[in-house]
Amino acid sequence: MRTQEDQWLENLYRHTLPRVAAMVYRMGGHLEMAKDVFQDAVIIYLEKQQAQKLPPGVSAEAYITGIARILCIRQLKKSGPELSLDEMTENIGVPSDYYAPPPVARPVLDYIRSAGKRCLQLLQAFYYDQHSLSDIAAGFNFKTLHSASVQKYKCLEKVREQLKQSDYAETLS
Template structure:
């Protein structure tokens, strides 16, 4: 059995790490420039590059793997393909904010609400719930301000409490078999 010098032992993990470091140095700047030109962020570039790097590595492990271009060009091609696919997927999501802002609802669209009955129902959930729901729905306070006003540590805590209050109201409606018409005039 032949004994090898310690400095000549190179593990596959070390080789892979060295390859990845080299590719980050040589290929990532080009991918980042491309993603930037396509209105992407540095974070987008890092995500796309890492995906491209994984694909490149997995393909390179097959015996039949043969590329005619440089590794950097090959990774750039994968990154471009991934970005275009991501862009096409994201483009299908359409924001309706601008349309929603342009919609006007006639004043007589909603029937008049019997506020006394509604307040009576909300009061059954407790005074704190009543105040919390009023601050959110009528005063239109954002969750951050709502959390501060009611002494919650985080916005998430305020959101959870609002949900619990709504569940109390829903349970009361189910229990009493109220309908929408019970609250309109």
């Protein structure tokens, strides 16, 4: 009985190992890796066979080759190409424009000022001085609280529109 299992393993090694070695070589591995991967795949196959968890209709050769492929991919991902830091710094250069100064942005206050004096005062009262809309409506002589809210919104929209236009102009230049 032992001789039949030995004969089966010998045939498996004889027919499947060269296929696994060729596959590993195509994937960038070497012969020693192929032998290790093949051995691990055979062990996994035998464990699955003993636990009766093999998929039906799949030959031992196909199953072992598939497992070997997965193990090879994992091993190649782990090992990856290794470069020393000296080699890496020689091959990497910093672009000449990397340290160029960033374009000078226009301060937001300039955008608010360009929206008009009344908008500047209104937005300053609301955001900086933190007055309520009812105080602003009374201070700016708006008839209703809603009028003050609408005017604040319009002022913000003026500023947003100018910011969009300047971003667009900077993108083009």
